[in-house]
Amino acid sequence: xxxxxxxxxxxxxxxxxxxxxxxxxxxxxxxxxxxxxxxxxxxxxxxxxxxxxxxxxxxxxxxxxxxxxxxxxxxxxxxxxxxxxxxxxxxxxxxxxxxxxxxxxxxxxxxxxxxxxxxxxxxxxxxxxxxxxxxxxxxxxxxxxxxxxxxxxxxxxxxxxxxxxxxxxxxxxxxxxxxxxxxxxxxxxxxxxxxxxxxxxxxxxxxxxxxxxxxxxxxxxxxxxxxxxxxxxxxxxxxxxxxxxxxxxxxxxxxxxxxxxxxxxxxxxxxxxxxxxxxxxxxxxxxxxxxxxxxxxxxxxxxxxxxxxxxxxxxxxxxxxxxxxxxxxxxxxxxxxxxxxxxxxxxxxxxxxxxxxxxxxxxxxxxxxxxxxxxxxxxxxxxxxxxxxxxxxxxxxxxxxxxxxxxxxxxxxxxxxxxxxxxxxxxxxxxxxxxxxxxxxxxxxxxxxxxxxxxxxxxxxxxxxxxxxxxxxxxxxxxxxxxxxxxxxxxxxxxxxxxxxxxxxxxxxxxxxxxxxxxxxxxxxxxxxxxxxxxxxxxxxxxxxxxxxxxxxxxxxxxxxxxxxxxxxxxxxxxxxxxxxxxxxxxxxxxxxxxxxxxxxxxxxxxxxxxxxxxxxxxxxxxxxxxxxxxxxxxxxxxxxxxxxxxxxxxxxxxxxxxxxxxxxxxxxxxxxxxxxxxxxxxxxxxxxxxxxxxxxxxxxxxxxxxxxxxxxxxxxxxxxxxxxxxxxxxxxxxxxxxxxxxxxxxxxxxxxxxxxxxxxxxxxxxxxxxxxxxxxxxxxxxxxxxxxxxxxxxxxxxxxxxxxxxxxxxxxxxxxxxxxxxxxxxxxxxxxxxxxxxxxxxxxxxxxxxxxxxxxxxxxxxxxxxxxxxxxxxxxxxxxxxxxxxxxxxxxxxxxxxxxxxxxxxxxxxxxxx
DNA sequence: ATACATACGTA
DNA sequence: CGTACGTATGTATC
Numbered sequence: 029x030x031x032x033x034x035x036x037x038x039x040x041x042x043x044x045x046x047x048x049x050x051x052x053x054x055x056x057x058x059x060x061x062x063x064x065x066x067x068x069x070x071x072x073x074x075x076x077x078x079x080x081x082x083x084x085x086x087x088x089x090x091x092x093x094x095x096x097x098x099x100x101x102x103x104x105x106x107x108x109x110x111x112x113x114x115x116x117x118x119x120x121x122x123x124x125x126x127x128x129x130x131x132x133x134x135x136x137x138x139x140x141x142x143x144x145x146x147x148x149x150x151x152x153x154x155x156x157x158x159x160x161x162x163x164x165x166x167x168x169x170x171x172x173x174x175x176x177x178x179x180x181x182x183x184x185x186x187x188x189x190x191x192x193x194x195x196x197x198x199x200x201x202x203x204x205x206x207x208x209x210x211x212x213x214x215x216x217x218x219x220x221x222x223x224x225x226x227x228x229x230x231x232x233x234x235x236x237x238x239x240x241x242x243x244x245x246x247x248x249x250x251x252x253x254x255x256x257x258x259x260x261x262x263x264x265x266x267x268x269x270x271x272x273x274x275x276x277x278x279x280x281x282x283x284x285x286x287x288x289x290x291x292x293x294x295x296x297x298x299x300x301x302x303x304x305x306x307x308x309x310x311x312x313x314x315x316x317x318x319x320x321x322x323x324x325x326x327x328x329x330x331x332x333x334x335x336x337x338x339x340x341x342x343x344x345x346x347x348x349x350x351x352x353x354x355x356x357x358x359x360x361x362x363x364x365x366x367x368x369x370x371x372x373x374x375x376x377x378x379x380x381x382x383x384x385x386x387x388x389x390x391x392x393x394x395x396x397x398x399x400x401x402x403x404x405x406x407x408x409x410x411x412x413x414x415x416x417x418x419x420x421x422x423x424x425x426x427x428x429x430x431x432x433x434x435x436x437x438x439x440x441x442x443x444x445x446x447x448x449x450x451x452x453x454x455x456x457x458x459x460x461x462x463x464x465x466x467x468x469x470x471x472x473x474x475x476x477x478x479x480x481x482x483x484x485x486x487x488x489x490x491x492x493x494x495x496x497x498x499x500x501x502x503x504x505x506x507x508x509x510x511x512x513x514x515x516x517x518x519x520x521x522x523x524x525x526x527x528x529x530x531x532x533x534x535x536x537x538x539x540x541x542x543x544x545x546x547x548x549x550x551x552x553x554x555x556x557x558x559x560x561x562x563x564x565x566x567x568x569x570x571x572x573x574x575x576x577x578x579x580x581x582x583x584x585x586x587x588x589x590x591x592x593x594x595x596x597x598x599x600x601x602x603x604x605x606x607x608x609x610x611x612x613x614x615x616x617x618x619x620x621x622x623x624x625x626x627x628x629x630x631x632x633x634x635x636x637x638x639x640x641x642x643x644x645x646x647x648x649x650x651x652x653x654x655x656x657x658x659x660x661x662x663x664x665x666x667x668x669x670x671x672x673x674x675x676x677x678x679x680x681x682x683x684x685x686x687x688x689x690x691x692x693x694x695x696x697x698x699x700x701x702x703x704x705x706x707x708x709x710x711x712x713x714x715x716x717x718x719x720x721x722x723x724x725x726x727x728x729x730x731x732x733x734x735x736x737x738x739x740x741x742x743x744x745x746x747x748x749x750x751x752x753x754x755x756x757x758x759x760x761x762x763x764x765x766x767x768x769x770x771x772x773x774x775x776x777x778x779x780x781x782x783x784x785x786x787x788x789x790x791x792x793x794x795x796x797x798x799x800x801x802x803x804x805x806x807x808x809x810x811x812x813x814x815x816x817x818x819x820x821x822x823x824x825x826x827x828x829x830x831x832x833x834x835x836x837x838x839x840x841x842x843x844x845x846x847x848x849x850x851x852x853x854x855x856x857x858x859x860x861x862x863x864x865x866x867x868x869x870x871x872x873x874x875x876x877x878x879x880x881x882x883x884x885x886x887x888x889x890x891x892x893x894x895x896x897x898x899x900x901x902x903x904x905x906x907x908x909x910x911x912x913x914x915x916x917x918x919x920x921x922x923x924x925x926x927x928x929x930x931x932x933x934x935x936x937x938x939x940x941x942x943x
Numbered sequence: 944a945t946a947c948a949t950a951c952g953t954a
Numbered sequence: 955c956g957t958a959c960g961t962a963t964g965t966a967t968c
Contacts, residue, residue: 205968595964596949615949617965622950649951652962676958680954687960690953698952723954779956788955850955858957862954866958894954894958 387440
């Protein structure tokens with residue numbers, strides 16, 4: 029292993045450590061290829077949807093401006109410029125008349141839009157460059173080189189692949205893949221991964237393969253794979269040319285026949301980097317917009333929504349995060365047998381970890397472990413080659429709860445290590461969880477994303493070197509090691525930033541006392557899995573399959589033909605064209621065929637097709653669920669879900685692969701699936717424990733409404749109690765109809781239900797629903813005060829908070845788009861309630877797990893389904909486990925103003941244990 | 944191959 | 955015009 033892990037700093041002896049670089053944010057230059065991006069936008073957006081009332085097309089302007097706004101927001105450049113081509117003739121067409129000759133004439137609706145884009149750019153005070161006879165690419169290439177020399181990072185947005193030759197550690201191309209909203213970050217690694225050669229060789233590859241959009245033919249029969257192989261074998265195009273006679277086969281012949289074209293291609297695709305320009309990168313600083321002009325231009329373009337979005341964006345740009353430069357990173361390889369010493373020398377310091385491997389509950393494996401200390405000294409252990417002595421030292425350190433570690437994704441890391449028989453303990457920070465607590469509405473928390481948004485640098489950037497030359501891109505062991513070390517270093521830097529961020533948001537304890545300890549519990553629970561009765565599942569599959577077949581046949585018979593019953597489009601044809609049924613609710617593709625609509629149609633038409641269609645849908649869905657479960661049964665006869673801890677913005681867990689939080693329960697056939705989840709061998713029974721009306725109890729507590737609190741303290745049926753107060757009758761006179769109305773309303777309130785929604789759900793007049801709500805709030809005024817207060821407070825502070833201080837930020841509460849604002853208000857109503865319930869059951873899980881462990885019990889947690897826990901009880905432990913589960917779940921809220929009722933059931937299957 | 948829309952299961 | 959999720963299928967688009 030020793031020679032595989034080359035020290036990073038020794039590789040770049042002349043690289044200036046960032047620590048000595050001038051302080052302050054590292055400048056970032058954003059360069060945009062104007063024509064290229066405008067053209068992409070033009071084809072991405074329908075022109076008929078984007079025109080002014082006068083019929084002037086604006087789709088390219090809209091798409092381009094929107095893309096640019098997103099780039100300014102997401103990339104926070106300090107400098108920016110847009111380059112345009114000036115005319116069609118260039119020095120390239122002079123050399124090769126057919127250059128770009130296949131391009132069709134500019135589409136008519138595109139003409140004129142470039143002038144509009146220039147107006148927008150002028151209002152945004154963004155520099156525009158162009159030069160006769162020179163393409164935009166060459167201008168951007170020149171600026172890119174100058175900017176690098178000035179120590180800037182460069183981002184280039186262009187749909188021209190020729191630009192890939194410019195990519196290096198300082199230069200990233202943002203290449204549009206579909207439309208203009210989806211941009212690939214073409215870093216050196218991305219280019220290499222995609223084309224098999226690094227960016228410095230990309231133009232060689234393009235010369236061999238050709239570029240159809242430039243009308244540059246390649247070698248017939250030679251694709252990127254062959255070209256990459258040649259380039260790697262002979263060291264670039266020069267080498268290929270030098271050895272042209274050595275290349276055998278058809279491809280070799282073709283190469284020799286087309287050599288002139290290849291060399292011409294190479295001359296033409298080489299970008300100029302010495303174009304004389306009136307401006308230098310330093311002149312391109314981002315300027316504040318000309319607000320007046322922006323309003324005028326956007327007004328003329330009739331971009332109302334985009335205008336609001338962009339101005340809102342500027343308002344939100346109050347404090348962009350400070351870049352955190354990568355410090356010097358030294359990759360060391362302790363002599364064999366001395367890893368333990370290296371780790372012991374760092375005792376008492378928190379070290380950052382990166383584990384490469386497969387971090388799943390089943391089939392886990394770890395390949396390498398990178399460790400970096402707070403001084404930037406790193407070591408990477410290749411687990412396939414580590415010596416027994418070093419592995420032992422590593423295992424002891426990993427398992428030592430007193431050896432503090434910070435990671436990204438502790439649960440996956442723990443799984444991966446467990447796959448090698450290694451135990452991970454002592455994790456005192458997890459940057460993924462920390463980022464989730466800071467920004468629970470984010471959709472991605474991968475290390476590259478977090479590095480970019482919190483450290484303002486690229487994860488791929490070579491750590492420990494400011495500017496340097498060509499990067500070693502060979503995929504050998506030392507490069508893998510370096511990457512792992514860079515990841516660990518990013519974790520270390522993120523830990524610093526996120527710790528302070530967490531502190532500012534009052535979420536530090538939530539991390540250390542809830543989410544981090546929960547990682548351990550969830551990891552064990554996922555590895556344990558829940559036993560499945562495979563035969564029962566197979567039998568169910570047959571059973572549901574029979575129903576699917578017969579219901580389909582009956583459905584076809586009812587309409588006299590066979591259609592795809594799973595195609596909403598074909599169903600619409602049958603229902604509304606063939607059978608002429610009344611139209612249902614509108615959806616994007618026409619009219620809905622969902623179950624509610626079909627049931628309604630059946631009540632009106634009694635057409636047997638609808639009955640069979642509904643029965644078919646049910647059966648096909650249940651069959652699908654069963655088949656999914658069958659596929660998920662692992663070799664140990666158990667199903668191992670993965671609980672996602674950073675998905676739900678409210679703080680809930682989610683379950684995937686398979687989702688065990690949406691196993692059917694409402695219908696009899698559905699419940700049969702629950703019978704397939706059984707107690708495993710060696711255990712006595714399954715036990716389920718769930719909170720009753722947890723969300724209403726939380727609403728009672730948070731609102732402090734005396735009436736609602738009393739309802740729970742009285743021990744009476746909640747909806748009956750509330751119904752008696754709302755309708756002014758004795759509890760025993762509350763009819764089941766009254767009770768169900770109250771139940772719907774109570775739960776609806778926690779979701780931001782409107783009187784309109786309530787009227788629809790209960791099938792009553794809007795006025796009646798509004799009256800019902802009035803009566804409700806008349807008796808439970810504290811609830812109304814609480815709900816309005818929650819929204820008001822969230823609007824003022826920007827966030828809601830749960831009992832444990834878990835925040836959800838809702839900037840849309842102040843949006844001037846009503847739809848968005850209303851949605852945000854409903855989220856604000858629901859988040860503290862759903863989120864507090866999530867807090868409570870997490871605390872309960874920790875308590876249950878702790879008690880099981882400290883009492884030395886063999887019973888174990890298997891599942892969490894939001895307000896329910898499922899456990900597997902070891903022989904003889906039933907009573908004790910039930911008692912401790914009740915105790916831990918009941919006390920999870922601390923001193924809430926209402927009791928937390930827990931109901932418990934046991935049985936040999938999940939169905940039997942349920943209640 | 945990939946993303947979006949529809950439909951529907953749970954709390 | 956009720957929140958939070960995950961999955962499967964069909965369909966359109968590259």
